[in-house]
Amino acid sequence: MLTRVPTPDGDPGKVPADMSDVEARLARIRGTAPVREHTARTIAALTTNPGCDRRAVLDAAGIDKQKLAGYVEFPVPSGQSPFAISRGNAFEAQVKADGCAGLLRLLGERLGLPVPEVSYADLAPAGTGASLDARHARTRELLAEAAAAGPDGGVLLDHPLLRLDVGGRAAYLEPDLIAVRLRGRFHVVEIKSFAVIDGQADGRKVAAAATQAAVYVLALRGLLAELGYGPETVADEVVLICPENFANQPTAALVDVRRQLTVLTRQLSRLARIGDLIATLPADLTFDLGAAGAQPEPGCGGGEHPPRFSDDSAVPGRPVVEVVGALHATRARYAPECLDACELAYFCRDEARGQTAALGRSVHDELGGVPDVAGVLDLAAGTRVPDPDQAEAAELLRLAARLRAESLASAL
Numbered sequence: 529m530l531t532r533v534p535t536p537d538g539d540p541g542k543v544p545a546d547m548s549d550v551e552a553r554l555a556r557i558r559g560t561a562p563v564r565e566h567t568a569r570t571i572a573a574l575t576t577n578p579g580c581d582r583r584a585v586l587d588a589a590g591i592d593k594q595k596l597a598g599y600v601e602f603p604v605p606s607g608q609s610p611f612a613i614s615r616g617n618a619f620e621a622q623v624k625a626d627g628c629a630g631l632l633r634l635l636g637e638r639l640g641l642p643v644p645e646v647s648y649a650d651l652a653p654a655g656t657g658a659s660l661d662a663r664h665a666r667t668r669e670l671l672a673e674a675a676a677a678g679p680d681g682g683v684l685l686d687h688p689l690l691r692l693d694v695g696g697r698a699a700y701l702e703p704d705l706i707a708v709r710l711r712g713r714f715h716v717v718e719i720k721s722f723a724v725i726d727g728q729a730d731g732r733k734v735a736a737a738a739t740q741a742a743v744y745v746l747a748l749r750g751l752l753a754e755l756g757y758g759p760e761t762v763a764d765e766v767v768l769i770c771p772e773n774f775a776n777q778p779t780a781a782l783v784d785v786r787r788q789l790t791v792l793t794r795q796l797s798r799l800a801r802i803g804d805l806i807a808t809l810p811a812d813l814t815f816d817l818g819a820a821g822a823q824p825e826p827g828c829g830g831g832e833h834p835p836r837f838s839d840d841s842a843v844p845g846r847p848v849v850e851v852v853g854a855l856h857a858t859r860a861r862y863a864p865e866c867l868d869a870c871e872l873a874y875f876c877r878d879e880a881r882g883q884t885a886a887l888g889r890s891v892h893d894e895l896g897g898v899p900d901v902a903g904v905l906d907l908a909a910g911t912r913v914p915d916p917d918q919a920e921a922a923e924l925l926r927l928a929a930r931l932r933a934e935s936l937a938s939a940l
């Protein structure tokens with residue numbers, strides 16, 4: 529049976545005084561731009577570099593990082609290709625055809641799950657234009673009914689709408705998932721169009737799908753907690769559906785997302801404690817890009833990526849050098865993984881040029897933790913006296929430099 533847990537006491541609408549201070553400060557940091565709402569993809573991306581203060585501040589303030597990156601002349605290409613989107617939509621429609629009859633068969637045959645009689649509900653049928661609030665309320669209602677029905681009450685929700693608190697703001701999540709109840713627990717089902725070939729899929733894509741599904745697990749647990757049910761009500765194994773062997777036939781696998789849940793929970797609680805972080809920043813810090821209509825100052829961002837704006841909706845006006853200065857006032861922790869997960873990656877990579885951490889954690893560790901590339905080269909050349917804790921690394925670097933020189937000499 530499901531476990532009921534007490535609902536929290538107190539007035540949820542009451543905002544502590546210090547929280548309103550934090551909100552005011554975040555509003556100043558954001559400036560006049562509208563709040564950028566989170567999606568499951570952006571929440572999942574929070575886990576890639578959880579120690580980065582810059583990202584934490586920008587996300588907590590709801591700043592459009594893509595526009596900011598373009599403004600400082602380091603735009604990133606964004607979005608999936610139209611081909612990938614239409615392929616993904618077609619595969620999803622195939623999996624969900626006939627009220628997900630094929631999916632339920634797959635869960636039984638491939639995963640050996642006892643699939644009960646389920647009721648199917650599409651919460652966003654095409655053309656109805658149901659509002660977000662209405663869809664969320666309907667999702668909550670159906671989940672409440674299913675949870676109260678006990679282990680035999682199967683439900684399959686298509687296009688449910690979940691909500692997650694991200695840094696004090698509610699993020700609506702519109703998954704292409706279905707929440708299905710198996711063995712008395714709700715399971716999140718994630719449908720992806722990358723292929724599984726001979727039982728193997730691209731590890732990075734599986735990891736990204738697992739993190740995204742973990743966001744839905746957290747949101748689903750949050751909704752069920754509001755209804756008085758404990759976290760065990762939602763399984764921490766998600767069902768991943770992908771096409772198999774180029775044939776576009778769906779296959780299913782269970783993916784354990786406990787690690788992703790731990791990282792996500794830690795990062796979300798860090799965002800919730802953002803007041804501690806912004807208290808260390810300059811009081812006048814703001815990423816406001818200024819008034820619409822004026823043109824930004826040219827050429828302050830480095831010029832490696834010439835086009836500044838990917839659309840005409842940027843709100844230029846503030847000198848770019850000031851915006852760059854505001855970015856430098858926040859501590860970043862660039863790593864190569866940022867390139868896949870954060871819109872500011874090119875800016876931060878440029879800023880971190882010459883630092884060994886920018887080459888990745890394993891390279892940084894291999895270089896004995898020496899912070900800058902120039903220091904590494906000096907140690908390797910023997911032109912710099914190592915600190916006591918760098919002695920071993922310095923010896924290895926000199927050896928590597930000697931071997932390299934000998935190899936080059938013999939090759940020539």
Ligand code: SF4
Pocket residue numbers: 577580581582583860861862863866867870871872873874876
């Ligand atoms: S790209 Fe920059 S802001 Fe984004 S996570 Fe990496 S270091 Fe932080």
